[in-house]
Amino acid sequence: MKRTVALGLLLAAAIAAPPLARQVHKSQVARMTLKVGDPAPDFTLLTDGWKTVKLSEFRGKKNVFLAVYVLAFTDG
Amino acid sequence: MDSPAANAAFAKQIGIKFPLLSDMNGKMLKSYGILKGYDIENDTYEWALRANIVIDKQGIIQLIDEGDGAVDPNTALSMCTTLHKKGAAK
Numbered sequence: 001m002k003r004t005v006a007l008g009l010l011l012a013a014a015i016a017a018p019p020l021a022r023q024v025h026k027s028q029v030a031r032m033t034l035k036v037g038d039p040a041p042d043f044t045l046l047t048d049g050w051k052t053v054k055l056s057e058f059r060g061k062k063n064v065f066l067a068v069y070v071l072a073f074t075d076g
Numbered sequence: 077m078d079s080p081a082a083n084a085a086f087a088k089q090i091g092i093k094f095p096l097l098s099d100m101n102g103k104m105l106k107s108y109g110i111l112k113g114y115d116i117e118n119d120t121y122e123w124a125l126r127a128n129i130v131i132d133k134q135g136i137i138q139l140i141d142e143g144d145g146a147v148d149p150n151t152a153l154s155m156c157t158t159l160h161k162k163g164a165a166k
Binding site: 032033034035036037038039040041042043044045046047048049050053055056058059060061062063064065066067068069070 | 081083096097098100104105107109110123124126128135136137138146149153159163
């Protein structure tokens with residue numbers, strides 16, 4: 001496990017809470033376009049220390065666990 | 077999207093030891109298809125699905141849990157252990 005790097009991704013939307021169902025006229029249901037066995041698209045993200053991290057930096061070095069987490073510090 | 081400053085404060089608050097990353101422009105979320113859009117009244121609001129993704133050293137996706145399936149991280153952690161053991165065996 002030591003060689004596995006865990007990346008937590010904190011992602012919050014601009015709005016504080018999901019809309020009530022009755023207010024939603026149309027929703028676009030997101031489907032992950034990727035599947036197991038696909039090459040993971042490279043990305044660059046900002047760390048909490050304002051440095052950039054690229055997925056490709058870990059190529060050949062570490063496995064990556066990416067947790068996409070929305071509004072982590074709220075009750076939602 | 078949460079800013080790096082907000083993430084830093086949160087990491088300090090709960091003592092996180094791994095990097096917290098921000099996708100401020102939603103680029104990564106879009107390319108992975110994780111961004112979900114809702115049309116409410118006349119505006120579209122977007123936010124991310126919850127997801128756990130495990131990518132091996134070769135850059136290949138080995139596991140995807142999304143939505144409610146991503147609440148429990150144990151499946152993803154098991155995959156990490158399996159990959160680590162595979163790597164150690166080589």
